[in-house]
Structure formats: structure tokens, C-alpha cells
Amino acid sequence: MAATQRIVIENGAIATVDDRDTEYASGYVVIADHRIESLGAGTAPEGLENVVRRIDASGHLVTPGLVNTHHHFYQWITRGLATDHNLFDWLTALYPTWARIDEPMVRAAAQGSLAMMARGGVTTAMDHHYVFPRGAGDLSGAIIGAARDMGVRFTLARGSMDRGASDGGLPPDFAVESLDEALAATEETVRQHHDPSFGSMTQVAVAPCSPFSVSTELMRQGAELARRLGVRLHTHGSETVEEEKFCHELFGMGPTDYFESTGWLGEDVWMAHCVHMNDSDVAAFARTGTGVAHCPSSNARLAAGIARVPDLLAAGVPVGLGVDGTASNESGELHTELRNALLVNRLGAHREKALTARQALRLGTYGGARVLGRADQTGSLEAGKLADLVLWRMDTLAHASIADPVTALVLGAAAPVTASFVGGRQIVGDGRLLTVDEDAIARATRDEARRLARIAAHG
Numbered sequence: 001m002a003a004t005q006r007i008v009i010e011n012g013a014i015a016t017v018d019d020r021d022t023e024y025a026s027g028y029v030v031i032a033d034h035r036i037e038s039l040g041a042g043t044a045p046e047g048l049e050n051v052v053r054r055i056d057a058s059g060h061l062v063t064p065g066l067v068n069t070h071h072h073f074y075q076w077i078t079r080g081l082a083t084d085h086n087l088f089d090w091l092t093a094l095y096p097t098w099a100r101i102d103e104p105m106v107r108a109a110a111q112g113s114l115a116m117m118a119r120g121g122v123t124t125a126m127d128h129h130y131v132f133p134r135g136a137g138d139l140s141g142a143i144i145g146a147a148r149d150m151g152v153r154f155t156l157a158r159g160s161m162d163r164g165a166s167d168g169g170l171p172p173d174f175a176v177e178s179l180d181e182a183l184a185a186t187e188e189t190v191r192q193h194h195d196p197s198f199g200s201m202t203q204v205a206v207a208p209c210s211p212f213s214v215s216t217e218l219m220r221q222g223a224e225l226a227r228r229l230g231v232r233l234h235t236h237g238s239e240t241v242e243e244e245k246f247c248h249e250l251f252g253m254g255p256t257d258y259f260e261s262t263g264w265l266g267e268d269v270w271m272a273h274c275v276h277m278n279d280s281d282v283a284a285f286a287r288t289g290t291g292v293a294h295c296p297s298s299n300a301r302l303a304a305g306i307a308r309v310p311d312l313l314a315a316g317v318p319v320g321l322g323v324d325g326t327a328s329n330e331s332g333e334l335h336t337e338l339r340n341a342l343l344v345n346r347l348g349a350h351r352e353k354a355l356t357a358r359q360a361l362r363l364g365t366y367g368g369a370r371v372l373g374r375a376d377q378t379g380s381l382e383a384g385k386l387a388d389l390v391l392w393r394m395d396t397l398a399h400a401s402i403a404d405p406v407t408a409l410v411l412g413a414a415a416p417v418t419a420s421f422v423g424g425r426q427i428v429g430d431g432r433l434l435t436v437d438e439d440a441i442a443r444a445t446r447d448e449a450r451r452l453a454r455i456a457a458h459g
């Protein structure tokens with residue numbers, strides 16, 4: 001076996017996001033192979049062996065890598081459409097275009113989505129993919145391959161829709177799979193790609209899309225499948241008033257009660273949005289340990305409302321942040337969500353007490369790792385955890401005069417990423433991706449977006 005190789009990072013401010021929110025004004029982190037070996041105030045211990053690299057982090061803030069908990073990569077090639085719509089009108093406008101995607105489009109869109117996030121400090125990504133047109137190729141394989149090439153830790157939430165318009169659902173019939181197809185393909189994806197080990201780069205979750213695009217049977221059997229295979233469950237929930245109305249009309253109950261009745265509350269479940277929840281819904285999430293992916297930019301873009309994040313946190317509900325698909329959040333950056341989580345929640349009932357900058361950073365790191373079921377491995381800087389961490393440059397025009405580095409990161413402009421490590425492997429250097437060709441990805445996404453627009457226009 002090769003000798004342990006060490007990387008020493010010194011002289012930077014460090015926000016560990018551990019359970020005591022330990023910070024060092026100037027400290028060190030020692031990476032040994034894939035993991036964090038030690039960290040603390042001052043300079044690294046003397047006499048470390050096999051140090052292959054020393055990084056001077058003066059003028060930087062070191063944090064855990066950001067964790068994204070909700071996204072739809074394919075939307076990277078349908079950005080800037082239906083910009084003044086609410087969720088249901090926006091979906092109805094976009095489904096016909098989305099139903100025409102194929103494997104090269106999905107690959108390019110995944111590369112674009114991942115590149116944008118990785119450059120901005122994301123070390124753990126996820127994609128909720130639920131559009132599988134017949135004959136479109138191996139979409140799950142293309143998405144997972146894109147994440148592997150980039151070197152980002154990744155969860156694919158294998159989505160599905162089987163409630164077409166003729167069954168009272170929102171998507172057109174041509175955009176949905178059958179119940180049996182969806183379950184079989186999801187099981188196959190788990191068996192082929194899911195790696196449950198410590199430090200795994202690829203995990204798969206079972207993820208029917210939403211109450212208004214999925215049959216009750218697919219919700220029920222999807223939950224059973226996930227538990228039989230030992231993987232996590234993900235879906236959209238309680239996003240809009242229209243969804244709430246839909247659930248009352250079709251099921252005679254609100255979304256949270258519907259989820260509970262179909263097996264969709266539990267500590268192995270995380271749900272995107274959770275905007276329209278009453279006190280008993282919040283209590284049900286807390287009682288069952290169900291996690292939430294808070295997506296403030298997308299919720300604002302689609303006029304969905306403000307999730308009750310301070311109440312969810314006070315109740316002990318695990319909460320992470322999500323970019324959501326870039327057709328409803330064109331920036332595609334998770335940094336924006338740290339800031340918007342803080343700002344949007346201060347517009348709610350708790351006003352200036354809603355969230356602190358440190359809580360926002362926690363949502364985007366440890367909170368995300370928790371909802372993805374990986375808080376024992378990533379999401380905070382602690383000895384023994386994976387070396388997933390970011391060096392943010394804080395000594396340039398944008399941030400140098402901001403009093404506190406965590407405030408600068410959360411409320412300031414998007415901070416330049418000097419270096420980003422995933423499992424001890426550097427994937428970003430001086431703001432550029434080291435693992436893939438960013439310019440080639442930009443060209444491919446532009447070409448595939450144009451090809452999709454052409455195909456969609458011709459029907």
C-alpha cells in the first residue's frame with residue numbers, strides 16, 4: 001500500500017461548522033489521503049511525514065464544501081423560459097420541450113449544472129431527474145458519468161412521473177412512464193450505481209416527482225422499493241397553494257398527511273420546498289425526522305412563498321439548501337441560496353431573528369449532508385471526516401473590507417474559490433475547474449440548448 005500523502009493548509013480563517021460552530025481566526029487543516037487528519041488554531045504540528053503540498057491560506061476563509069440537496073440538471077438547457085409564471089403554468093409551458101430531451105442533451109446539461117456549482121464551492125451535488133422520454137438513451141448513466149468525470153460527490157435521485165393529464169395529473173400523457181416501467185428502471189439504477197460505502201462518490205435515491213405528477217400507487221410502491229433496497233427517498237412537497245388545493249381535491253387531505261399515508265415521512269426521506277406547512281405538518285416532519293431541501297430562489301422566482309425555515313429548525317427538522325432546477329433559478333449557484341435563505345426568511349414572521357449568517361452556512365454544508373444521509377462523512381471540518389473543503393478568497397475588492405469572513409461569504413458577492421477539494425482531490429484551482437474543460441462544456445450546452453429548441457419548435 002502506498003504511504004499516506006499529506007496536504008497542509010495553513011494561515012487561513014476556518015469555520016468548521018462542527019456541532020459547537022468552532023472557528024479559528026487563523027488555523028490549519030491537515031489532509032491525509034481522502035480524509036481530514038487534524039485541524040486547529042495556529043500552525044500545523046511539526047514533524048508531519050509525507051507532506052506533498054503546503055498551501056498558504058492567508059487572506060482566505062476555509063469551510064466545508066457546499067452540499068446541494070435539490071436540482072434538476074437537464075433544465076440547464078431550458079433556462080430563461082416562462083419567466084413570469086407560477087409553478088403549474090411554468091410546468092405546463094415547459095413539459096412539451098422537456099419531453100424531447102435525449103442522452104447527449106442530458107449529458108451536456110449535467111456537465112453545465114455540475115460545472116457551475118463545483119466552481120462555486122459545491123463538493124456534494126445531487127440531481128433529481130424525472131423526465132425519461134421513450135428511447136432517449138441511458139440518461140441516468142450520462143448524469144452519473146458527468147459527476148464522476150468532474151470529481152464531485154453525487155446523489156442521483158431517480159425520479160419518475162406516471163400520472164398524466166388523462167389520470168388527473170399535470171404533465172401531458174406523452175411525458176410520463178408507466179408504474180411498472182418507473183419502478184423497474186429505478187430498481188435497476190440503484191442496483192447498477194448505488195455505492196453505500198463511506199466516502200462513496202455515487203449514491204442513488206428513489207424519487208417520484210410530486211403528488212400532482214405521480215400516482216398514489218407509485219408513491220407507495222416507490223417507498224417500499226427504497227426501503228427494500230436500503231436507499232433514501234426524495235420528492236417535491238408542499239411547494240405551492242395550487243398543490244395544496246390539488247391534494248385536498250384529489251386525496252381529501254393536505255400534502256403532509258398524503259405523504260404520511262403513502263409511507264413518505266421518515267428519517268430516510270428528504271423533500272424539496274415544504275413551503276405551505278401548518279404547525280402540525282412541521283411537527284410531523286420533526287417527529288419522523290423527515291428532511292427538507294429549502295430552495296429560496298426558486299420559490300421566489302415561481303412566487304411559491306417562503307418556507308418556515310426558522311420554525312423547522314426550532315422543531316429539529318433537518319434542513320439543507322437547494323439550487324433547484326435552473327429553469328426556475330437561472331444562476332445555478334448554491335452561494336446565492338446561502339444569501340437568499342437568510343434574506344428571504346427575514347421577510348417572514350421572525351424578521352431579523354429568522355437566520356444568522358452562520359446558520360445559513362450551516363444549512364448549505366452540514367444541513368445538506370444531514371438530509372442526504374451523509375453527515376457522518378461530510379458537511380463539517382472534523383478529524384476523520386472526508387476532506388471535502390473550500391478555500392474562499394477574502395482579500396480582494398469584493399470582501400477585504402467586510403468585518404467578518406462568514407458574513408462576507410454569506411452576504412457578500414460570490415467569493416472567488418482558490419481551491420476546492422473532494423475527498424482530498426483538488427477539483428477547482430483559482431476559480432477554474434481542474435478536472436474538465438469548462439469552455440468545451442459551455443459550447444456543448446449552448447449547442448444542445450439550440451438543438452432542443454429546434455426540435456421542440458418543430459413538434
Ligand SMILES: [Zn+2]
Binds near residue numbers: 272
Ligand atoms: Zn425541483
